[in-house]
Amino acid sequence: MYRIRLHGRGGQGIKTAGRILGEALFLEKYEVQDAPRYGAERRGAPIFSYVRAGKKPINERGIILHPGLVVVADETLIEIPAAGVFQGIAENTVFFICSNESSDFWRKRLGIDSQIITLSQSEEYDTALDFHYNSSVCVGAAGRLLGVISKESLKQAIEEELSVFEKTVIEKNIEISLKAYDELSSYEGIVKRGVGISADSYRRLNWVEPPFEGADISAPAIYDSGTSELALTGLWRTLRPVVNKELCALCWHLCGSFCPDSAIYLDEDGAPQIDYEHCKGCLICVMQCPRRAISVEAEHKKTKEAKGA
Amino acid sequence: MKRKLLTGNAAAAWGARLANVDYVPAFPITPQTEIIETLAGWFDEGALKGRFVTLDSEHSMVTAAASAAVTGVRVFSATSSQGLLYASEMLYAVSGYRVPWVLVNVSRGLSSPVTLEADHNDIFALRDSGFLQLHASTCQEALDMVLMAYQIAEDVRVRLPVIVNIDGFYLSFTREPVEIPDENKAREFIGEFDAHNISFRANVPLSHASAVLQGSIYSYFRYEHHLAAIQAISVFNESAEKFEKMFNRSYALIESYMADGADYVFIMIGSFATKAKEAVDMLREAGSLTGLLRLRMFRPFPEEEMKKLLKGKKAAAVIDQNLAPGKGGVIYTETAAALCNEKEAPFLISYIGGLGGRDITAEEFYEIEKEMRKAAETKKPPMARLLFSEAELEAVRKLQGIAGVEKKNEQRKN
Numbered sequence A: 001m002y003r004i005r006l007h008g009r010g011g012q013g014i015k016t017a018g019r020i021l022g023e024a025l026f027l028e029k030y031e032v033q034d035a036p037r038y039g040a041e042r043r044g045a046p047i048f049s050y051v052r053a054g055k056k057p058i059n060e061r062g063i064i065l066h067p068g069l070v071v072v073a074d075e076t077l078i079e080i081p082a083a084g085v086f087q088g089i090a091e092n093t094v095f096f097i098c099s100n101e102s103s104d105f106w107r108k109r110l111g112i113d114s115q116i117i118t119l120s121q122s123e124e125y126d127t128a129l130d131f132h133y134n135s136s137v138c139v140g141a142a143g144r145l146l147g148v149i150s151k152e153s154l155k156q157a158i159e160e161e162l163s164v165f166e167k168t169v170i171e172k173n174i175e176i177s178l179k180a181y182d183e184l185s186s187y188e189g190i191v192k193r194g195v196g197i198s199a200d201s202y203r204r205l206n207w208v209e210p211p212f213e214g215a216d217i218s219a220p221a222i223y224d225s226g227t228s229e230l231a232l233t234g235l236w237r238t239l240r241p242v243v244n245k246e247l248c249a250l251c252w253h254l255c256g257s258f259c260p261d262s263a264i265y266l267d268e269d270g271a272p273q274i275d276y277e278h279c280k281g282c283l284i285c286v287m288q289c290p291r292r293a294i295s296v297e298a299e300h301k302k303t304k305e306a307k308g309a
Numbered sequence B: 001m002k003r004k005l006l007t008g009n010a011a012a013a014w015g016a017r018l019a020n021v022d023y024v025p026a027f028p029i030t031p032q033t034e035i036i037e038t039l040a041g042w043f044d045e046g047a048l049k050g051r052f053v054t055l056d057s058e059h060s061m062v063t064a065a066a067s068a069a070v071t072g073v074r075v076f077s078a079t080s081s082q083g084l085l086y087a088s089e090m091l092y093a094v095s096g097y098r099v100p101w102v103l104v105n106v107s108r109g110l111s112s113p114v115t116l117e118a119d120h121n122d123i124f125a126l127r128d129s130g131f132l133q134l135h136a137s138t139c140q141e142a143l144d145m146v147l148m149a150y151q152i153a154e155d156v157r158v159r160l161p162v163i164v165n166i167d168g169f170y171l172s173f174t175r176e177p178v179e180i181p182d183e184n185k186a187r188e189f190i191g192e193f194d195a196h197n198i199s200f201r202a203n204v205p206l207s208h209a210s211a212v213l214q215g216s217i218y219s220y221f222r223y224e225h226h227l228a229a230i231q232a233i234s235v236f237n238e239s240a241e242k243f244e245k246m247f248n249r250s251y252a253l254i255e256s257y258m259a260d261g262a263d264y265v266f267i268m269i270g271s272f273a274t275k276a277k278e279a280v281d282m283l284r285e286a287g288s289l290t291g292l293l294r295l296r297m298f299r300p301f302p303e304e305e306m307k308k309l310l311k312g313k314k315a316a317a318v319i320d321q322n323l324a325p326g327k328g329g330v331i332y333t334e335t336a337a338a339l340c341n342e343k344e345a346p347f348l349i350s351y352i353g354g355l356g357g358r359d360i361t362a363e364e365f366y367e368i369e370k371e372m373r374k375a376a377e378t379k380k381p382p383m384a385r386l387l388f389s390e391a392e393l394e395a396v397r398k399l400q401g402i403a404g405v406e407k408k409n410e411q412r413k414n
């Protein structure tokens, strides 16, 4: 059975990418199961989707714990443990990262033995909305790495899954996917089918009986204040609001009053400062500022600048 | 007939579409909303001809559904979890109307604490509501069970509403290949709705669900309700036979997978049962005679069938994806009751697993098989167990640390 996990952020087309791969495998006469995985998160939060495909009906369910192929559409997720990109990887897991860096760069950086293949991002993108073309790169790349999906099936799957969009959008996605597909011809079929876990030799597990604990311990209550600060929701941001000091009139703090995450505070001078560890990038502040003093920048560019890359 | 990748939600909606439903009252809730969205789209584009109405709550939605059903039209609705419970006062009431309709529940664990993921405490809370219960384990079954549910519900021997249960996330948002029956064939299978004496005419006054203030008369009606529910066992079998002839898929009350001739069996319900199939395949490869029994019908409880299938087995592990606080697993309890006077009954072991969508791994099925074998050898079954690992307990401890549980207690002592 092929087990594929695709990582990205909410809004980047990861669910659709999983569905396209699933549909393409289905067109190739595979039994398929595909699903997105998300909870209460929103746009920008790390999410993933997964696809299983085999010649027999798929009985496995839920999150893929032992992937044969891990596809990373957004390289910024690699540094976020909560994204779970490395969950359950083994020596024979193939990594595909949509990145302008080389595979050597990532192999050194990550210190893992797995095969890593990279392909540059489709083109420089400015907004999160352009980002979904990266997902199309991933779809084409995954198709080739599996080695069992024809160009025709890939194209048909994209047409099917994107049918609600305009023709030009569909064509652009097909073009980007097929380009990635062509570029990886030398890696065709490097992803191997995984087998089930043997009932003869498996890693034993340690069940525990949770001890009885009184309600002072075992009630689902949070006693400490400020714990939500520990959730770094700033990692969900794909667009960053930036206050232009020149233009800010130090009004009545309209931006901060409307921020749903209380992520704008006033410094000693009474000037608004954005807490980027928690700002989710919803851009409500941008809309509220009467002076249009808050501008928008693409997060991935900012991150690169910060690293001096 | 076409074979397509569909989510469990879309498959359930297709079931309602093929049943040509007349009336759909709706209220959204995660993870069910896609069902009513899909149906709303079909009503909008004219693929479905009846009425689609949004209501202000699940309580009103169920009231509307049953009120429509007593006029003799075919009704469908869907909900989940807290929504099902919010409607429960009416669910108990309307099952006693003795009119058929179908409700899909997309299972999601109950609050508190709040969760979005699947377990069966929501649907089992409606265990005694008087609705019949069918449980799907694949997206295909989500569609097929809705079709069969109408046939069973509308049979004059039964005439009770049916809940078809599908698991949130594991089915609701998961796509699998689904054969969508040809429209005409589906209509032929399910037939025109023959409402018999269910009708609503302004010039023929009639009163439904009348008040009964005497215990003996009340007892008669309640017991007839019970007897009608039991009739659903043979009606299900008839419907399944017809279904198999027309669509070539065979559905037993209890799915038996490699259980014939097995010494050990897992007993389960819902989508996680396919995981057990995978485990059974691997255990068979390793030489273990293990199988699976999966309840497709939970109300009525197919007691005789269960006794027959368990006869002569050495041990059976009931894996309940639910927990009745102060008692334990619901399916375990009901299976134990079915077996209590049987001579060749297996040792029965109770496991609670998959609460709030918690995964059950292949390794856990293998460990359970080991415990079944040991129980048969030593003639001493182990205590009921929660499927829960050391690592999971550690994760809880970490969260309790952040939540300041210990700190709070320290402060109080000082």
Ligand code: SF4
Pocket (backbone or CB within 6 Å): A241, A258, A259, A260, A261, A262, A263, A264, A274, A278, A279, A280, A281, A282, A283, A284, A285, A286
């Ligand atoms: S974008 Fe603005 S309003 Fe939105 S979370 Fe960030 S600071 Fe707050």
Ligand code: SF4
Pocket (backbone or CB within 6 Å): A243, A247, A248, A249, A250, A251, A252, A253, A254, A255, A256, A272, A288, A289, A290, A291, A292, A293, A294
């Ligand atoms: S709303 Fe605009 S002008 Fe007012 S404090 Fe915020 S950034 Fe400055």
